[in-house]
Amino acid sequence: MLSWEELIIECSNCMKCELGKHRTNIVVGRGSRNAPLMLIGEGPGQQEDKQGLPFVGAAGKLLDLLLDAQEITEDKYYICNIVKCRPPNNRVPFDEEAFQCLPYLRNQVKLVKPRIIVCLGNTAMKYIIDKNEKITQIRGYWIERKGFWLMPTFHPAALLRDESKKALMWQDFKKVKQKLNEIY
Ligand code: URA
Secondary structure (H helix, E strand, C coil): CCCHHHHHHHHHHCCCCCHHHHCCCCCCCEECCCCCEEEEECCCCHHHHHHCCCCCCHHHHHHHHHHHHCCCCHHHEEEEECCCCCCHHHCCCCHHHHHHHHHHHHHHHHHHCCCEEEEECHHHHHHHCCCCCCHHHHCCCCEEECCEEEEEECCHHHHHHCCCHHHHHHHHHHHHHHHHHHHC
């Protein structure tokens, strides 16, 4: 297992897949490095690539609102993505890109040691929970696995396209807050 410093250096030099050629900045994560809650998205967008931080664009603003509404403060969560470099035109990462990047994410999970992991959207659900599931079918239900509580929910960008998902995602975040209260 790499230390935080080693991990960041390794990610910064990573050229294991095509995405490395296009990045401005590597996007490793933000938030508390010993948070009880880890949120995992898909991959950096334009703003994230520019700033080197996850979820700082439009989807990130929505996510902040959801977290604020449940009074989940930044000391309680760490946020990151399946891939650490921006896919061109924000396309979904290819399997080979995700598989090259996943060991970095596993390393991050070992360092942060969260109890709860929220998978934001299909891509995170596919690589963390089950590649054959559909987010619309399993969102909102807890999955207990290897000592983690996994919660699949929508990606906040999906709310930008479809307002009707807002209430459902709100409920999912309420469950996350309840679980945090139960555990801590
Ligand atoms: N969407 C993601 O999945 N991750 C980000 O960091 C930003 C937008």
